[in-house]
Amino acid sequence: MATVEELKLRVRELENELIKCKQKQCAMEDALHRPKIDKMSAEVVDSNPYSRLMALKRMGIVDDYEKIRTFTVAVVGVGGVGSVTAEMLTRCGIGKLLLFDYDKVELANMNRLFFQPHQAGLSKVEAAEHTLRNINPDVSFETHNYNITTMENFTHFMDRISHGGLEEGMPVDLVLSCVDNFEARMAINTACNELGQIWMESGVSENAVSGHIQLIIPGETACFACAPPLVVAANIDEKTLKREGVCAASLPTTMGVVAGILVQNVLKYLLKFGTVSYYLGYNAMQDFFPTMAMKANPQCNDHHCRRQQEEYKKKEAERPKVEVVVEEEEVVHEDNEWGIELVSEVTDAELQAATGIVPDLPEGITVAYTIPAEDTAHGETVEETEQSLEELMAQMRKIVQRSQVVEGLSAVWVIGTEHTLTHLQRAGQKNLGCTGESKEIDTRSY
């Protein structure tokens, strides 16, 4: 067998070889890179990557396509939807992209678009930046490989949203939520309500056959906390939906469709063409696309949402009513005003107590659950205590798994160093940590 020294030497050799390979590869890639383009041209030649986009202007769809280069978009979550979203924006020639994700590329992601098997193990933001820069070197990138929901990162996230624009110090133009969990959506919602930052939400259901996008203008349209999570009904019988053994399914098609309608809405919003959707659902089972708009909820839990609503009201009152567009929007809102309506035929008092109000929603869109107006949590609350936090922490640490003598019980074992433990077991009870009978228990630690 080789000695440690020999092995160290071999590692060094291999490291050097790797560096050489990387350099060679970089040189090859550099040769393929196109130079940056200063000004978007409408000239139709095969070397102009923007000619077909600039044609939108010639055709009168978009007034000023070049304006896309002045915008900054933050994409939070670079997974199945976020990566495709970032790619579309890159190809469209967006000015700057900020990418946030804490995850790594995994082979299990290969049923989705964008990432490639050789990128497995790299951070998603790093891998994405590399690919996107190759596609379009005119775009500026800023990547952050962290989870935005933790204290430290959240502060930094807020700071980058408010200062990470193309011109450093300016806020981004739009935040796109492409995350896959409730906590992260709520964190984005919290940040955007505090900052008054306009953002778009997107999501694909865990059964992979429905999705949605939503434009959130703090104070004006419903925020993510204004109502319980909305779901696009896919008309699947819940009873036939088997959840055992799986968390979530995913389809590249559904994610691609959602990314497509998300970026379409982004382009329409930024470049001011067509009608921007407030909420657009996608039911893949029936190919049904419900739409709606929902006003912010005056009783929203988020106090920054309520503050933004006050500010919006003030602004609206001051604004001279001349714009026709605004009135049209208001009609949409009125149709979808918050209805204080109880779910169908509730007569039983208990059921009524457990069911909250549902907003008035169009066909095909529903809420994941309702929150009762009344507090349902009954029972004892924690008592006032004289103990300090430190004392409580110490008390918690001191609860060791002490050895106890209990009827029908047997073993004592030692885990780690000082903890002497007893496993207590009640015969026949099939409960957590308790199965089987009171026989000799294997006391060795796992």
Added chain:
Amino acid sequence: MADEATRRAVSQIPLLKTHAGPRDRALWPQRLKEEYQALIRFVEQNKAADNDWFRLESNADGTRWTGTCWFIHELLRYEFRLEFDIPVTYPDTAPEVAVPELDGKTAKMYRGGKICLTEHFAPLWARNAPRFGLAHLMALGLGPWLAVEIPDLIGKGLVIHKERQRDAAAE
């Protein structure tokens, strides 16, 4: 929802009073005290009911929690490390509990070993926020998850008792 035993255990956990997350500098220490009070009570109750199954402690500012949980299956004890961060949106949203050493072993898990809770958990938490705390998360989230997943993982041979593993290696 949860089974009778879980229901009973949860009903004995005191509810919390302070609606404050880690960004609320003034009230978070109070919330943290209540979290510890509820956790201490829950663990003591579990011990009294011969069903002691987890320990948890936090860093000084209460934003990161680590601990162990254990599960007895066919008289063998299986112990796992657990960890989670308190999200800035807590207690409106529950933390995502992770059991890192089981990462990649079950489909009932998201990346990083975060356990995948049943569809009942989110509505339950939302309806009871901010009165539910970490003790409730343990009782309604991690507890039922372990009860379903661990026997299954052992049955599939994906979780092997440490001593047995060593014995097998020695053979």
